[in-house]
Amino acid sequence: MSLDWGLGALINLNHPGHYLHWHVIDVSVANLTVMVLMVVAFVAALVLPFPGRKHRKGDEK
Amino acid sequence: MSKRYNPDVDVPEYTGRYAPYDIIKEGTIALVVVLILVLGLSITFGSPDDKAITLQTWSKADPVDFATTAFSELDGSSAVAGYGAPYNTNGTSQHWGFIAPAKWLGVHIPINTATDFVVSPLESQPANPALSSALAQWKGATSATQSAWLTAYSNVSGKMSFSGDRVVVPSAKDGPVPVMITSLTQMARSGALDQALETSKGFYTTDFTKPLLFLSDGTYFASLAQKGHLLGTQWGMMNETDSYPGQAWLWLYTFWYQVSPFNTSASADFLVWGLMMILTAVLVLVPFIPGLRSIPRRIKLYRLIWREHYQDL
Amino acid sequence: MSTTIDRQWTTRLRKRVEGTLPPEKLLPDTQPAYVASWIYVFGVLTLVAMAEVIGTGVILAIFGPQWWHVSGVGHFINSMHLWGVEVFFFAMIVHLWGKFAMAAWRGGRTLTWITGAVTFLASILTAFTGYLSQTNFDSQWISTQAKDGINSTGGGAFFNVLNFGQMLMWHIVLMPIIAVALVAFHVILVRIKGVVPPIVENPEVGQ
Numbered sequence: 406m407s408l409d410w411g412l413g414a415l416i417n418l419n420h421p422g423h424y425l426h427w428h429v430i431d432v433s434v435a436n437l438t439v440m441v442l443m444v445v446a447f448v449a450a451l452v453l454p455f456p457g458r459k460h461r462k463g464d465e466k
Numbered sequence: 467m468s469k470r471y472n473p474d475v476d477v478p479e480y481t482g483r484y485a486p487y488d489i490i491k492e493g494t495i496a497l498v499v500v501l502i503l504v505l506g507l508s509i510t511f512g513s514p515d516d517k518a519i520t521l522q523t524w525s526k527a528d529p530v531d532f533a534t535t536a537f538s539e540l541d542g543s544s545a546v547a548g549y550g551a552p553y554n555t556n557g558t559s560q561h562w563g564f565i566a567p568a569k570w571l572g573v574h575i576p577i578n579t580a581t582d583f584v585v586s587p588l589e590s591q592p593a594n595p596a597l598s599s600a601l602a603q604w605k606g607a608t609s610a611t612q613s614a615w616l617t618a619y620s621n622v623s624g625k626m627s628f629s630g631d632r633v634v635v636p637s638a639k640d641g642p643v644p645v646m647i648t649s650l651t652q653m654a655r656s657g658a659l660d661q662a663l664e665t666s667k668g669f670y671t672t673d674f675t676k677p678l679l680f681l682s683d684g685t686y687f688a689s690l691a692q693k694g695h696l697l698g699t700q701w702g703m704m705n706e707t708d709s710y711p712g713q714a715w716l717w718l719y720t721f722w723y724q725v726s727p728f729n730t731s732a733s734a735d736f737l738v739w740g741l742m743m744i745l746t747a748v749l750v751l752v753p754f755i756p757g758l759r760s761i762p763r764r765i766k767l768y769r770l771i772w773r774e775h776y777q778d779l
Numbered sequence: 780m781s782t783t784i785d786r787q788w789t790t791r792l793r794k795r796v797e798g799t800l801p802p803e804k805l806l807p808d809t810q811p812a813y814v815a816s817w818i819y820v821f822g823v824l825t826l827v828a829m830a831e832v833i834g835t836g837v838i839l840a841i842f843g844p845q846w847w848h849v850s851g852v853g854h855f856i857n858s859m860h861l862w863g864v865e866v867f868f869f870a871m872i873v874h875l876w877g878k879f880a881m882a883a884w885r886g887g888r889t890l891t892w893i894t895g896a897v898t899f900l901a902s903i904l905t906a907f908t909g910y911l912s913q914t915n916f917d918s919q920w921i922s923t924q925a926k927d928g929i930n931s932t933g934g935g936a937f938f939n940v941l942n943f944g945q946m947l948m949w950h951i952v953l954m955p956i957i958a959v960a961l962v963a964f965h966v967i968l969v970r971i972k973g974v975v976p977p978i979v980e981n982p983e984v985g986q
Binding site: 471473474475476477478480482483484485486487488489490492493496497499500501503504505507508511512513514515516517518519549551552559560567568570571572574575671672673674675678679681682687690691694696698702703706707710711713714715716733735736738739746749750751752753754759761762763765767768771772774775776778 | 809810824826827854868877884930943
């Protein structure tokens, strides 16, 4: 095997994609995954507590 | 206050606490995180690279589709032949009522499919008696005679086949047309047509308008795209080749092509572009649009974002 | 003497810049206490993803547009360029949702919103010309499809998506300049105006 490390992806996506069809909606699993992750990231960003807000008292300026 | 306070536009001056916040450290951590993420995704999934097709691969894979397309370029029935601006004046450009910017701007990339895609490439071929006399016959004929040949050929072209490196059609009074179509198909299969179209403006070239337009007139190209779920009717604009995520951010643009009236309109592109320009202007001008700019206050997500601030009050 | 100096264009410009964007505003070490949510990191994530995309793009530019078809290393750099773009848009869109939820245009920040929205559009055009510059089947298909949309607007008269050389120039010269300038302007506006304070329904009550 040559050291052609660029082409050797661990998970091969070089095959026809899977698509979900619902009424007029037609979306690839890959794109849907990205969009769902975006919504998850957005919700998580709003809900998860932001660290480093414990010692506010002494930080006044 | 001189003017009425509007919570969607104004903010009272902030007089509360400030806390240490290291933006350079934040940026550095973000950079490291993104680099690790991108490296991980690249190692895990790689990226797609489906080889470009050529007129040669097309004419070898499907010579009948190629020859049929070549004939449509010669008789002016192909999509590009009747496109209109910016390629020629043979078709009605997309418009909405009297608004037809493509027509107003006119022909900027002149394409005569019969000359540019068929006759000129054939003339660039090394002389061969059959082809030379066919071309001489074609160019010496009146347009009425040419039309008669084309009509005769189109009447039999439905029975076209390809055998022994020749495009075969039932005999008809089609003059030089069969020799021209067979020669162009042979030329394409040898790779010479790719060369002829790419270098039609000279040695150095970065412009692939002609071979791409020729390619787009056949059904072979679109059939490959259909297999890859890339057609406009398949929401193809947001799809990537193979199983990779694509341009998901084009979802709204590609959505309009799936629904009425756009999916049946001959000016769908123009209408969708017009609509998207209006919607884009709306996005850009949200801060000025009453009602729209109140949505954040109504949906109250901000209460969640600034929950500690509101708790402290 | 000092009045002569004060009237110089150079001096005036420097004082103006010092006044609008003093170093404490450009690189602040504190933020208002309300800046405490994970939603704030998506702006900086967009920025660093953009840096990653530019960095990998520079490497691809050094070796030329065909390199990544024939080199394993080149293909890997292309993968990083592509995934960088996916991360960039991911972060940018979540940033957009977040800023909308915060009505971040309030308090004289309309231009910040507008430059952000325009940057989104410029990014779409940059990505689009990138897809056209791949020199593979994807580029062929996208260009022949996109020509109809652009031709219908009349734009096809001077923006020919089938002209690879033209699209490559747009992708690696013009659009990066435009996008970087827009982003720089956007970030400077954020620094000048500061992070938008929480929504106050009624200033008398204070909330």
